[in-house]
Amino acid sequence: MVDFIKRDKNDIFGKKILGFLFKNQKFLLCLRVLVTFLFFYAIFLGFSDNSKGNLFTSALFWGIFWSFFMVTTLPTFGRVFCSICPHGFLGKYISKIGLKKSMPRWMQNRFLGLFLLVLGWWGVYYVFPGVYRTPFGTAMLFLVMTLLSLVIYFLYRDMSYCKYICPIGTVTRAFSKLSFTRLGTYKSACSECKTFDCATACPYNLKPFKFDKKNSMEDCTLCMECTTACESVNFKFKKPSFSLFEKFKPQKAEVWAYILILASIPIAMAFHHGIGRSKVAKDMIWYKTAEIFKPLLGNSLDSVGLFAYLYAMLFTIFAATIGMYIASKILKKPFKELFYNLGYSYAPLFIFASLGHALSGFFTRGYEKIVEGFAWAFGLSVDVAPLAKRGDDWLMIFSAFKWLAIIWAVMILYKRMKLLKADKMRKIVAFPFAALLIIFYFGVNEYREYIIDTYGRADNGMHSNRGAGHTRHSRAKGRQGYSKSTLAYAKPNDTLFFTDRNPAVGGRGGMMGMMRANRDSNAIPKRSFWLVTKKLDKPKCVKNIDGKFYILNVNGELVKSKIKSKKGCTSITFEVPKNGYYTIYYIRDLDKIVNVAKYEYKRFNHGSNEEFSKDKITPKTIKKATVDITRLRDGEDSFYYSLHAGDMLRFKVQKDGKALQGARVTLKTQFGWQKSVRTDKSGIAKFKLIQDYNPKWEKFNKRFREKFLVTAVYKDKSDKYKVSYTAVYRPSREAYQSYAYALVISIILLIILSLGIFIYRYKVQKPFKEVTFDE
Amino acid sequence: MNKIREFINYGDLRKFRFWLQLFFFIIFIYGGYMAIDLGRNLPIFSCGYARETGGNCYFLGVQHQLARPWSRLFSYASIGVLTGFLTFLLWFVVFNKAWCGYACPLGTIQDWITSFRKFLKIPYSTYTRPQYQFLKKIKYVFLFIVIIFPLMLGLGLLDGEWRGAFCKMCPGRLITPLFVGDYSQWTLDFSTGTALFLTAFGMGFTVVFFVGSFIKKRFFCFFCPMSAMHYIFSDWALLRLKKDGDKCTKCGDCYNVCDMQIKDIADDVKSKNILRDDCIFCMKCVAACPEEDALHVDIFNIKVFTSTKGGFAKRMNINNKQETKK
Amino acid sequence: MGFAQAKGDNKMKRNIETPKDKQNRHKAMEAVAMLDKIRHDFIQPPKNMDYFYDLYEKVYCKRESLHAKSVKVGTMCIQVPYEIIYALDAVPIRLCNGFYTDDEIGSDLAPSKACPLVKATVGQFSSNNFSDKPDFVISPTTCDQKSKSGAIIEDMGYLVYDMEFPRTKESEESREYWRRSVRKFTKELSKNLGKKLKKSKLKKTIQRIGYAQYLYHQLNDLRKEPNPPILGKDIFLVTNAFFFDKIDNWIEATQKLYEECKIRVKNEDKTHKNSPRIVYTGSPPIFPNLKIPLLIEQSDGIIVADETCSANRLFNDMVSIDEWFLYDMVDAVADRYLKGCTCPIFTKNNDRIRRVIDLVKEYKAEGVVYQAFAGCQVYEMEQRSVIEAMEKEGIPILYLESDYSPSHLGQLTTRIEAFIESLKNRRRRR
Structure with a gap:
């Protein structure tokens, strides 16, 4: 026993706040008393009020204790939950006055607790959904468990209940292997120890001084009794799941805990709740099996749930054992040794995924439930809003936990593989087989997403266990009403042009034009354009479509398109698979007048890594357009190019493929500026895009897209031709960027810095100022 | 070879x-x-x-x-x-x-x-x-x-x-x-x-x-x-900078030429992998090391470039030529 | 020979021998006795060793001056940068002394239990008996005895410059402290000598000394051979000569020696094939106090490597420079004398232990002889930790305490012979 020890940097007991939380016995006692009180109070309330109004019982048991608190602490600090568990707390005192018998051999079996959990809880959960959900059921369950535990504590010594009977004892022991803390002792002090105070103090009859050497904390529940007995006991921060990277004596029950829990929770849930809620749920094997057995089992139990659970078990155990068996053959190792050594790599699969689930659940439901439950229990009335809404974007981060779990598992497997003594090549070959369960888990996750994505969710939950709580709120997309005034009849002399936003939809709804391929990157993106007329800034849909649409792709070929009309607004939609310019034509050949509307849409996707080539951006034309206007590409040399104010544009007007002289070309901007010129000999009209977007400095938007419309009108003896071309341009960089300021500032900065360094070097010499004191 | x-x-x-x-x-x-x-x-x-x-x-x-x-x-x-x-x-x-x-x-x-x-x-x-x-x-x-x-x-x-x-x-x-x-x-x-x-x-x-x-x-x-x-991924890299601490005399030559002032390169005699987060892998330290094999650059544990006394002398232009000139 | 000459003179003129003459006679006797043993007790020393034998005879018996025309800067310890002294056109003379005669003189000035090396150095100053008398004395504040002896020497009227030296070398502060100390020393010395430190000059001397170091390393590499071409006692002579010899001569002679040894390795002389290989560490053997190396090799051991400041440590760390300018060169030179130094005066013991273990492995040695001067506290203090470390590594080690007096020779011989015998037994058992 030592009274003082210099603590390492990573020792939690050496930290101020954390040290207090984990070591201060008075604080721990208060905390345990409080938890015990809450525990029994919740049981009491469960019996006294079994109505829906009882918010507290289920909030405490199912909101905090199980799942949320356990799942968040286990892979981080370890078995903190056991540390404050009311059973253990009471058990410690009861054992002291109890009979102190040693537990019979047959009961000293860690599988007892595990099966109690897997069958007694999860089995019942799937077969008789909702049994434990009521406050009464909950209270009953915990009362029974409490009585059972107290009896066993009284009979047997060394807290045997926690070790063997407690349904979550083995599970917490198993998953705490992932934690980044380790209770241990300082070797320097322990090497000369003859009193072994830590071991005497331990109610579990463990030997803390051996924890480091064994690389296992065994059944330690972090009750911290030993820390008061001897200062040499430490509680250290380590790398996450550090203990799995080294050798230790494997426990069969722990590996089975990983596998069975994985089967009972994520896999069975994915089957029953994930795929089970899709439209194709009826095609699944467990559903079909359940159909066969339904007459036998009757309606009182959820036979679909039962078989989903059974199949989950079957597949999981099969994947684990067969994979390991093949790996053991490849590595030429006994199956059991390999299985129980490498099986530890399954540890993160459940706990991390479940951590993500628990956290997102806490933000969407848990927080609200807990706060309101506690308030209700103590006679207050509080109404809080959940911290997040389902479907909030940032909750997506929790779905990343699943992938983290898989990566983590593979990493542990790799590290544990490394510990094995075997041929390197064999190890590489055996690796995927040893990882079969991890791959299976990955596959189930992918499969579920695939099913839901392709077939969609069933309108009504296929199963009935949770009811209303689970119907998904479809995110209401803001649907603005169509205003009637957006339609116009296009007279022969009207200018027709295209726009990329639906004029009928006001505000941001117009973004519909930039329809996103939802979640599926493989789908070819599509774009829609609307044929409009009248004013450029307030266009109106053309009612009378009496011409034809043509779409040219990047290479100038005609492609298919879809013409839709919604409430009188006509749009054309087409696929844009590649980077480059797509040309849209609308050609209307009336009696005396030919209208051509033209739009050039440039698609550019950063990610697609496409090769740039000039011909993808050259202007295209078709013969059907008797008169055509093209914007000549000057200096346009990449997909990044866009038009800016100040650019000089050249338009070429052609008739039947020949340059047209004397056509009147007008450029009109969104803000009303306009200019007309006549085309020269080669059919070219030149314009300079002016900057007429001049808002105040704070409101300036450098990505402002100002529209402009170019129309060319030409009359020959019989006919009149009218061509339009719309495009957008952005403010010129000079409008908001300044070279002059930059230059001045950088030169001033340069001088100041150089001067500063010069002065520092030649004037200031400050020897030996490394140490300063705080006055 | x-x-x-x-x-x-x-x-x-x-x-x-x-x-x-x-x-x-x-x-x-x-x-x-x-x-x-x-x-x-x-x-x-x-x-x-x-x-x-x-x-x-x-x-x-x-x-x-x-x-x-x-x-x-x-x-x-x-x-x-x-x-x-x-x-x-x-x-x-x-x-x-x-x-x-x-x-x-x-x-x-x-x-x-x-x-x-x-x-x-x-x-x-x-x-x-x-x-x-x-x-x-x-x-x-x-x-x-x-x-x-x-x-x-x-x-x-x-x-x-x-x-x-x-x-x-x-x-x-x-x-x-x-x-x-x-x-x-x-x-x-x-x-x-x-x-x-x-x-x-x-x-x-x-x-x-x-x-x-x-x-x-x-x-x-x-x-x-x-x-x-x-640095986060440097553990997976093929090219590695390694040190044999037993051979190191801590003379600080490597530290002296190091552009990044990495102290460990001279003072750490325990780690084998001496690549630190600031390192730019310029290998100047290897070139400046006067001890045989104390610092070396490896690919797959094969030494590609290693510190040698002779190499050091050559790079530092240490030879007997001045004597004859004198 | 010197001895004989002195005798002859006496007969002729019947002059009364002055104390100085007497000292010289004694010292010459010591030198001759040692040189004779080194020269004649062993089979076939390399031919090019003759240069060194003659050099010692010239300096210690005939008392010829080597650097008559140059400014001589005496250095009290290994830590004084040779490069800078040479670059300022002065000649460094290491004042560490191995003469029993001087040791006895020094006993009057320093405590009798002090380190014989320090006593001998002080004694030499008090008798003012130099073949090349130093014009300046640089005294780095390394160990207590050396630091204090600087003051004693100053009292005798010599120009002594105390060069501050830190006792730790791990911290950044101490390193910077030493660099500043060296910079200050450089300024001071150049002021005193009236010479400006020039970039090109310093570069040349760094390369020159670098070459000397390189040569020594090459020569040393040959000792890794199963059959070393040269014995430890000869190497000690060679490195000892670096204390006072003209550097160009030394390089030339060592070069020749190296060439010869290379040929010897090629021809595979089988003189010492079965001798146990020994690493020598501890207090520096300085001519003529080479009795322990000599005893080892007379008892059929062979010193294949050493870790002492009169040999290995003197040449160990070469200076590397990134930018050939004064600011970088002076600092780099300063670092060489501090960072790699394995002197026991530093607070930590492990650097020297590491070095010894590495030497044992590199030179395939079978045992370590650790010698400490009686009175050298730091070596005595470190002894325990070194022995423990060697035991951990399974390397046999012999710890000896000795001084300059010839009185304990019998006991030392017995112990060394027993140790070497045990090494041979160990080998046989394998």
Whole structure:
């Protein structure tokens, strides 16, 4: 026993706040008393009020204790939950006055607790959904468990209940292997120890001084009794799941805990709740099996749930054992040794995924439930809003936990593989087989997403266990009403042009034009354009479509398109698979007048890594357009190019493929500026895009897209031709960027810095100022 | 085999490095003219804002990729993010941090500025240990900006002006285009407060870059988030810098020539893998080590370049020729 | 020979022998006795060793001056940068002394239990008996005895410059302290000598000394051979000569010696094939106090490597320079004398232990002889930790305490012979 020890940097007991939380016995006692009180109070309330109004019982048991608190602490600090568990707390005192018998051999079996959990809880959960959900059921369950535990504590010594009977004892022991803390002792002090105070103090009859050497904390529940007995006991921060990277004596029950829990929770849930809620749920094997057995089992139990659970078990155990068996053959190792050594790599699969689930659940439901439950229990009335809404974007981060779990598992497997003594090549070959369960888990996750994505969710939950709580709120997309005034009849002399936003939809709804391929990157993106007329800034849909649409792709070929009309607004939609310019034509050949509307849409996707080539951006034309206007590409040399104010544009007007002289070309901007010129000999009209977007400095938007419309009108003896071309341009960089300021500032900065360094070097010499004191 | 080994170990690293750096500089700055395109996932500051690069810095792409809305980011659509990252890793894994010391154009520019300083016979500066400990953390702040800011953008916590925030702050954006005569990045953007801050920061950082790298060897590399990113994955790299602590006399020669003031290179006699987060893998330390095999560069545990007494003597120009002249 | 000459003179003129003459006679006797043993007790020393034998005879018996025209800067310890002294056109003379005669003289001035090396150095100053008398004395504040002896010497009227030296070398502060100390020393010395330190000159001397170091390393590498071409006692002579010899001559002679040894390795002389290989560490053997190396090799051991400041440590760390300017060169030179130094005066013991273990492995040695001067506290203090470390590594080690007096020779011989015998037994058992 030592009274003082210099603590390492990573020792939690050496930290101020954390040290207090984990070591201060008075604080721990208060905390345990409080938890015990809450525990029994919740049981009491469960019996006294079994109505829906009882918010507290289920909030405490199912909101905090199980799942949320356990799942968040286990892979981080370890078995903190056991540390404050009311059973253990009471058990410690009861054992002291109890009979102190040693537990019979047959009961000293860690599988007892595990099966109690897997069958007694999860089995019942799937077969008789909702049994434990009521406050009464909950209270009953915990009362029974409490009585059972107290009896066993009284009979047997060394807290045997926690070790063997407690349904979550083995599970917490198993998953705490992932934690980044380790209770241990300082070797320097322990090497000369003859009193072994830590071991005497331990109610579990463990030997803390051996924890480091064994690389296992065994059944330690972090009750911290030993820390008061001897200062040499430490509680250290380590790398996450550090203990799995080294050798230790494997426990069969722990590996089975990983596998069975994985089967009972994520896999069975994915089957029953994930795929089970899709439209194709009826095609699944467990559903079909359940159909066969339904007459036998009757309606009182959820036979679909039962078989989903059974199949989950079957597949999981099969994947684990067969994979390991093949790996053991490849590595030429006994199956059991390999299985129980490498099986530890399954540890993160459940706990991390479940951590993500628990956290997102806490933000969407848990927080609200807990706060309101506690308030209700103590006679207050509080109404809080959940911290997040389902479907909030940032909750997506929790779905990343699943992938983290898989990566983590593979990493542990790799590290544990490394510990094995075997041929390197064999190890590489055996690796995927040893990882079969991890791959299976990955596959189930992918499969579920695939099913839901392709077939969609069933309108009504296929199963009935949770009811209303689970119907998904479809995110209401803001649907603005169509205003009637957006339609116009296009007279022969009207200018027709295209726009990329639906004029009928006001505000941001117009973004519909930039329809996103939802979640599926493989789908070819599509774009829609609307044929409009009248004013450029307030266009109106053309009612009378009496011409034809043509779409040219990047290479100038005609492609298919879809013409839709919604409430009188006509749009054309087409696929844009590649980077480059797509040309849209609308050609209307009336009696005396030919209208051509033209739009050039440039698609550019950063990610697609496409090769740039000039011909993808050259202007295209078709013969059907008797008169055509093209914007000549000057200096346009990449997909990044866009038009800016100040650019000089050249338009070429052609008739039947020949340059047209004397056509009147007008450029009109969104803000009303306009200019007309006549085309020269080669059919070219030149314009300079002016900057007429001049808002105040704070409101300036450098990505402002100002529209402009170019129309060319030409009359020959019989006919009149009218061509339009719309495009957008952005403010010129000079409008908001300044070279002059930059230059001045950088030169001033340069001088100041150089001067500063010069002065520092030649004037200031400050020897030996490394140490300063705080006055 | 032994002859080749001797040739390498006795080689003049300084010259070799100079020419290799020049070669890579031309490839990465002017590669576009020669139709060289090594993709957009290079682990060096070959800036995508310069038009004719022979391959782009990974950060430009990754910042844009990660800035996608989260619903898209955490879906199949992000396979592109993954492949981009894997290509980056593939490039990186081969040469480890030697990218910094041999290929990074920004690093090369700093080395040239250092040569210029040497030409003016002005002594270099060093940081004191506390300064060093503080400054070396900054690169992780930048890495945070590179990785987390786009994610926040995707969440909608930051507005679009923060797109590619690090690039706007990075001196590489202003400096590398200069070599193809493009000074268009040298502007302050007054359109929004954020844009003004970012461009002004970039501008200021560039000035600091020039002044700093003039008086401090490899000034910028202390702050380089790419260096931090490298370090995270350096354990998987093939090329490794190793040390045999038993043979080390702690004479500090390696520390003396180290551009990055890495103390461990001389003082740590326990670790085998001596690559630290600031390291630029220039291998000057190996060249400056007078002990046989104390420092060596390995690929697959095969020594490629190792410190030798003879090589040291040759590089330090230690020979008996002066005697005859006298 | 010197002895005989002195005798002859006496007969002729019947002059009364002055104390100085007497000292010289005694010292010459010591030198001759040692040289004779080194020269004649062993089979076939390399031919090029003759240069060194003659050099010692010239300096210690005939008392010829080597550096008559140059400014001589005496250095009290290994830590004074040779490079800078040479670059300032002066000649460094290491004042560490191995003469029993001087030791006895020094006993009057220093405590009798002090280190014989320090006593001998002080004694030499008090008798003012030099073949090359130093014009300046640089006294680095290394161990207590050396630091204090600087003051004693100053009292005798010599120009002594105390060069501050830190006792730790791990911290950045102490390193910077030493660099500043060296910078200050450089300024001071150049002021005193009236010479400006020139970049080109310093570069040349760094390379020159670097070459000397390199040569020594090459020569040393030959000792790794199963059959070393040269014995430890000869190497000690060679390295000892670096204390006072003209550097160009030394390099030339060592070069020749190296060439010869290379040929010897090629021809595979089988003189010492079966001798146990020994690493020698501890207090520096300085001519003529080479009795322990001599005893080892007379008892059929062979010293294949050593870790002492009169040999290995003198040449160990070569200076590497990034930018060939004064600011970098002076600092790099300063670092060489501090960072790699394995002197026991530093607070930590492990650097020397590491070095000894590495030497044992590199030179395939079978045992270590650790010698400490009686009175050298730091070596005596470190002894325990070194022995423990060697036991851990399974390397046999013999710890000896000795001084300059010839009185304990019998006991030392017995112990060394027993140790070497045990090494042979060990080998046989394998």
